[in-house]
Amino acid sequence: MRLFLSFLLMIGTSGHVFSQSSDESSIRQIYNEELARGKSYQMLEYLTTHIGARLSGSPGAAAAVEWGRHELDNFADSVFLQPVMVPHWVRGQKEVGRVINSKKRGVVEMNVCALGMSVGTGPAGVTGSIVEVKSFDELKQLGEKNVKGKIVFFNRPMDPTKFNTFEAYGGAVEQRALGPSEAAKYGAVGVIVRSMGLNQEDYPHTGGLRYTPNIAKLPAIAISTKHADLLSKILKDEKDIQFYFETHCETLPDAPSFNVVAELVGSEFPNEIIVVGGHLDSWDLAQGAHDDGAGCVQSMEVLRLFKMIGYKPKRTIRVVLFMNEENGLRGGLEYARQAELKKEKHIAALESDDGGFTPRGFTMTASEAVRSKIKGWKPLLEPYGLYDFSHEGGGADIGPLQAQGVPIIGFLPDSQRYFDYHHTQEDTIDKVSKRELELGAASMASLIYLIDKYGL
Amino acid sequence: MRLFLSFLLMIGTSGHVFSQSSDESSIRQIYNEELARGKSYQMLEYLTTHIGARLSGSPGAAAAVEWGRHELDNFADSVFLQPVMVPHWVRGQKEVGRVINSKKRGVVEMNVCALGMSVGTGPAGVTGSIVEVKSFDELKQLGEKNVKGKIVFFNRPMDPTKFNTFEAYGGAVEQRALGPSEAAKYGAVGVIVRSMGLNQEDYPHTGGLRYTPNIAKLPAIAISTKHADLLSKILKDEKDIQFYFETHCETLPDAPSFNVVAELVGSEFPNEIIVVGGHLDSWDLAQGAHDDGAGCVQSMEVLRLFKMIGYKPKRTIRVVLFMNEENGLRGGLEYARQAELKKEKHIAALESDDGGFTPRGFTMTASEAVRSKIKGWKPLLEPYGLYDFSHEGGGADIGPLQAQGVPIIGFLPDSQRYFDYHHTQEDTIDKVSKRELELGAASMASLIYLIDKYGL
Numbered sequence: 001m002r003l004f005l006s007f008l009l010m011i012g013t014s015g016h017v018f019s020q021s022s023d024e025s026s027i028r029q030i031y032n033e034e035l036a037r038g039k040s041y042q043m044l045e046y047l048t049t050h051i052g053a054r055l056s057g058s059p060g061a062a063a064a065v066e067w068g069r070h071e072l073d074n075f076a077d078s079v080f081l082q083p084v085m086v087p088h089w090v091r092g093q094k095e096v097g098r099v100i101n102s103k104k105r106g107v108v109e110m111n112v113c114a115l116g117m118s119v120g121t122g123p124a125g126v127t128g129s130i131v132e133v134k135s136f137d138e139l140k141q142l143g144e145k146n147v148k149g150k151i152v153f154f155n156r157p158m159d160p161t162k163f164n165t166f167e168a169y170g171g172a173v174e175q176r177a178l179g180p181s182e183a184a185k186y187g188a189v190g191v192i193v194r195s196m197g198l199n200q201e202d203y204p205h206t207g208g209l210r211y212t213p214n215i216a217k218l219p220a221i222a223i224s225t226k227h228a229d230l231l232s233k234i235l236k237d238e239k240d241i242q243f244y245f246e247t248h249c250e251t252l253p254d255a256p257s258f259n260v261v262a263e264l265v266g267s268e269f270p271n272e273i274i275v276v277g278g279h280l281d282s283w284d285l286a287q288g289a290h291d292d293g294a295g296c297v298q299s300m301e302v303l304r305l306f307k308m309i310g311y312k313p314k315r316t317i318r319v320v321l322f323m324n325e326e327n328g329l330r331g332g333l334e335y336a337r338q339a340e341l342k343k344e345k346h347i348a349a350l351e352s353d354d355g356g357f358t359p360r361g362f363t364m365t366a367s368e369a370v371r372s373k374i375k376g377w378k379p380l381l382e383p384y385g386l387y388d389f390s391h392e393g394g395g396a397d398i399g400p401l402q403a404q405g406v407p408i409i410g411f412l413p414d415s416q417r418y419f420d421y422h423h424t425q426e427d428t429i430d431k432v433s434k435r436e437l438e439l440g441a442a443s444m445a446s447l448i449y450l451i452d453k454y455g456l
Numbered sequence: 457m458r459l460f461l462s463f464l465l466m467i468g469t470s471g472h473v474f475s476q477s478s479d480e481s482s483i484r485q486i487y488n489e490e491l492a493r494g495k496s497y498q499m500l501e502y503l504t505t506h507i508g509a510r511l512s513g514s515p516g517a518a519a520a521v522e523w524g525r526h527e528l529d530n531f532a533d534s535v536f537l538q539p540v541m542v543p544h545w546v547r548g549q550k551e552v553g554r555v556i557n558s559k560k561r562g563v564v565e566m567n568v569c570a571l572g573m574s575v576g577t578g579p580a581g582v583t584g585s586i587v588e589v590k591s592f593d594e595l596k597q598l599g600e601k602n603v604k605g606k607i608v609f610f611n612r613p614m615d616p617t618k619f620n621t622f623e624a625y626g627g628a629v630e631q632r633a634l635g636p637s638e639a640a641k642y643g644a645v646g647v648i649v650r651s652m653g654l655n656q657e658d659y660p661h662t663g664g665l666r667y668t669p670n671i672a673k674l675p676a677i678a679i680s681t682k683h684a685d686l687l688s689k690i691l692k693d694e695k696d697i698q699f700y701f702e703t704h705c706e707t708l709p710d711a712p713s714f715n716v717v718a719e720l721v722g723s724e725f726p727n728e729i730i731v732v733g734g735h736l737d738s739w740d741l742a743q744g745a746h747d748d749g750a751g752c753v754q755s756m757e758v759l760r761l762f763k764m765i766g767y768k769p770k771r772t773i774r775v776v777l778f779m780n781e782e783n784g785l786r787g788g789l790e791y792a793r794q795a796e797l798k799k800e801k802h803i804a805a806l807e808s809d810d811g812g813f814t815p816r817g818f819t820m821t822a823s824e825a826v827r828s829k830i831k832g833w834k835p836l837l838e839p840y841g842l843y844d845f846s847h848e849g850g851g852a853d854i855g856p857l858q859a860q861g862v863p864i865i866g867f868l869p870d871s872q873r874y875f876d877y878h879h880t881q882e883d884t885i886d887k888v889s890k891r892e893l894e895l896g897a898a899s900m901a902s903l904i905y906l907i908d909k910y911g912l
Binding site: 036358383385436 | 616654814873890892
């Protein structure tokens, strides 16, 4: 009996060791391939420097679609373009913003930019005195009598004490997204929003606003964090300050565009689909290197890595470069709609849209069983710095798949530098570390490998 | 009995909860203070831009000592300078390195720099044909008949597949440190070493060499990774290539310098000392922002944070800004010598010298009991991204304390970007993320707080 038990234990142990060590070695191969001969950085370099900004409806976005299709053709079984109509907002000529009558300082030029989807002021601009507030509550308390005819300046900073900067963003971004409509309720004529950044910076951060239906659409700008502080100081120093700003943005009719979709067809379960993706569109002020060129090339790299190491997936691995995450989410919505129409079976969706920074782990929105299964792979992934599997999350573009019961997974990179660049002119390729980007691609490929091999 | 047991359990539980939650809240306070009002970045900005390079014996090093003393005076109980004689190597005028007779390319200028502590060629330079090798074994096999009178080119790259870049460095750096003396054994006249970097770069990495006693001292240069590849390609293309290089470095007599030492005196156990430090000297090519200005300001910040949150340590917290880590370790050796002479009781030493990048954990060289105790604090530290306590380590400057049985701890930041800048002109303040630096300072302060409170 004792001998027999030992024998059973031996089988159990060696079986476990074998599988563990085969996975260990496949994952090692993925990382080796990417770190020694990865193409993610080279692809990102092309996308960011040869194509650059690619807001939905722009020529850059169209070029990016063609680029994505062409690149994926090199290592996918098939590539197709999924049509989707997208919002088409254009910034127009460079914005101006200035204090026009400071007694101490004269005219003070400020670094500003229109918020995405904002209406423009046109050449007449907007002039008004400023009401600075830190919250919607404060605005409400001031009420129409203090706000009417004025420009509301939302100046609540992101909270620097949050360890995860996305939490700090989450605590401030309503000012940008909803502030213009909130201000309109009390008769304001325009809105200035403190940029969503943690540092003292010279450049403004753009990003989308959402007008509430049936409320006046106010023109709205972001102001750099340095100038937000300066403006606040001027307002404390002097009464009767007048501010002028001029924006030339407008929303054109919806434009045709595409999600780029590429597949490696599964050898055993071709109808079981695992999605990995990022969004191809970016704001217009920069190259969209971290947001979200990084996520696109990392997702593309998953397919290429499988090819390179000779891994033939059991299930269908589908790369999706989503269009229009930044100002509409039309790509993500259309992808989910088509999946439902075609009754496709998605077993998981993974998105990378938190930047190409050094990996920390994965976030998940899924059943407890799925979460446990993924957490069970931690020993295989922790040697590569992936230790954090504890948070809920996913990605905007794959979010709509959730309604179909698809487990949603987010790649979780380190968040510390993300908001130094987010939605600004500074989101350029030189801010991306080649190795950090590559580790992200290899992390994603490793997780997809495990999901493909063991299911979810 | 049952009631009594429940009561005991309640005490136990609530006692545990209290202590855990008090530590949680102290650590939260440390992070809040640093992330909202930290001075580490401001200090580093001054050190790197107003003082800049500070190789041992240089005016920059002397200025840095004065700066350190002055800054620490703001928040330490006492500051003193610990005298130490240091090597005094100077680079002299800019180096040149070139292929002088390529048939296809003519004269090809290369980006090179003298290795630290190298003898110079003087104005006559060194000319010779090149023997490229990847290892000391290969050199040995070639032997004197193939090497004599020639320039040896060590061109083994760092292994990009290592997750921790310090491992990749460890696998290649013998070429720089020992290569010149190895080459001299076979009658070489000069040495070129591939820069210790993982990227394709235009700039060379300096760093120290160590001549073996009683072997000829060959002049030695580092070549940028791009030019190492180019040189290797030229050597494959063409026979009879001649290389010329010229360096003007020299070693002057040892110079007087100092470790900067500052204390908060312990309230209960003033004779128990906890050291936290980095090294104040840097290579001469850049500002030494990550190496190791970051470690210095993070260590200084530990004291300032304790002051700011009103924490009075039980034990004496001693900040040491060590002199001469880069080319001699005289500061670290002298500090340990004095500690032994004075029979000081050091209960732990923590060094930050792996860059001001986002924190990952701590490395340790200590008894199993000490390691377990520190690992036991992981639940308090993991919310701040500190999860890795598994590796052996410490720091060069605190290494000599090990002989006295002192537990040695290294701050472990993410390693991915370190060798993009290490020992190069690129190690500048703009490569440091303010938040990443601050998180490092807060991580170190939190660990020191726990060591101080509970002992080791």
